[in-house]
Amino acid sequence: MQLSRHSRGWTKCAKRDLIHHVQPLISIHEAEDLILSQLPVLDWEETGLEHAYGRVLAETISADRPIPPYDRVMMDGVAISYQSFAAGRREFTITGTQAAGSPALTLENKDQCLEVMTGAVLPDGCDCVIKIEDIRLENGVAHLSPSCPASPGQHIHPAGSDQEKGSPLVSGGSILSAPELAIAASVGKTQILLVRQPNILLITTGDEVIPPDEQPRPHQIRRSHAPAIKASIESKQLGNVTNVHVSDTKEDLEKAISEGLEDFDIILLTGGISMGKFDYVAPVLDSLVGTPSFHGVAQRPGKPFAFWPGKTPVFALPGNPVSVMACLARYVLPALRHMRRETWNPQTLPLAHETIWNAPFPGLVASNVFDNQLHPSPPRNSGDYSALAGAQGICELPSSSPASTTLPFYPW
Known part of the structure; x- marks a missing residue:
């Protein structure tokens, strides 16, 4: 018996061929280790x-x-021969001006001086600079103040020092x-x-989501994943993101993934990774790439998160907004840093207050950082994207924890 056209026109037999079995749940840190150990390195x-x-x-x-490439004058003033100063001279006739960017002048008479500017090359024959604050200029003569200090090399930045x-x-x-x-x-x-920056294909899915600039009908919502993911990745120079949106059909999804595997360094998917009737991401990837390293992590939100290794690694994120941002911060951004050979570890910070977490799995909880302390804000559910406003990332919360408990923080 054929399914209806609304049901994508597949036979029941064809639908059974797409059955994908979610693997046993693994821990957050097992998922992290599997990802980092199987990523290619960028050239x-x-x-x-x-x-x-x-x-x-x-x-x-x-x-x-x-560096510096020449003996550099460090103060506006006059350049003199210290020998004359040591002999008691305190009045020097100015015979020229050494400007920054001009070839070195030469002091012909040690009882005279040259006016000098900060950054200029030290004139030949000079070994001491008297700053302008210690000089009274009158009729082309520099009169040094009685308390004026002087020493060989004063206010001179030696070449190569x-x-x-x-x-x-x-x-x-x-x-x-x-x-x-x-x-x-x-x-x-x-x-x-x-x-090199990786070229990343972001495939967003869902027939219920429409472009942000369109007016949704009662059964629709606007797309929000792509702007957030693109901004987070590109602002950190971690990659160049191209977004395509596909409908909830096997054919459209298979075409987008196949092209991405050929043309991109990484594929990110959002939505379609659970076990629903129209969740085709996992079975399509199984047919194109093979068995994932894992599909299912003991965490909340984001339990269906999956990863397929290979020449073009594939990260499949759940579709709920909080799950998307949590998995992006916890796995995708660290993976991109790893691919570019960056040595990076999450900052560990103490909880500012007791935080209750009654879920059966560890939490990836939206958090702010104030005064070097974590302020988690657990959402009501994984679709509560409004709860993310103002949050700077997620902390990894194993269970209900008292204040001062130290936890890792992952920014997005």
């Missing part, structure tokens, strides 16, 4: 400096010349932020070797 790519922020460096950046030529400045594996980019620019590294 390298050369990228312009302007696109390197937040990326992982795949080479060592070294000094292309001494910070780093020698060839010294490593930024090590491979570093995450590039503003200071590292400034260092790279200072040594002329306009093209940098970085860990």
Whole structure:
């Protein structure tokens, strides 16, 4: 007997062929270990400096010349020969001005001086800088105050005193932020070797969800997973996310996954991973990829979470909004950090107050961090996405816990 067209036009026999058996539940940490041990490692790519922020460096950046490259003036003032100062001279005729960016002048007469600017090269024949606050300028003569200090090398940044030529400045594996980019620019590294960003296909499912800019009918809801997942991943430079939405049919899902396995580094799916009549994700992946490493984790929310390893790893997240965000923070983001060779461990923080958790499994609980303490806010259910507003991530809560209990925190 044929099922109705509304039921996707399959025969009962065909429907039975899609039966997928959920595996025994494993622990959160078993799931984490299986994921991290089976992920491919990303290779390298050369990228312009302007696109390197937040990326992982795949080479060592070294000094292309001494730092600083010349004896550098550190104060506005005048440059003198200390020998004249030591002999008792306190008035020096100014014979020129050494501006920053100009070739070094030469002090011809040790009883004279040259006006100097911060950042300028130290003039030849000078070995001491008197700052402007200790000088009275009058008719082209610098009159030093009676209490003016002076010593050889005063207010001079010697060439090579910070780093020698060839010294490593930024090590491979570093995450590039503003200071590292400034260092790279200072040594002329306009093209940098970085860990490649993975191209991620995000497949969202569900006939009940419509684009955010459309008006839902009484039986529909707007899509919310894609903007949250894309923002979380891309803001951390962990990957480039492309989203496609497919209907709850085996054919559409199989086509999207097949194309993703060919063209992308990672596939993320949301929804369709449980045992409902139209939950086709697991059986389709079984037919395309094989048996998952696991399907089912002893956690709440997100119990149906599953992972398929391979050249293109597949993360299948449950469809409820809280489950999506919890699994994203606990598994997907750490996995992406691992793939780019980043050494990362969750921050451990104490609970600010006693937290009740009566579920049969450990919780991935939306939390805020204030004053270096965790403030969990357990949702009423895994669809209570409004409870996530203001939360910064999740803590892993094994059971009801008193205040000061230390727990790992995973930001999203």
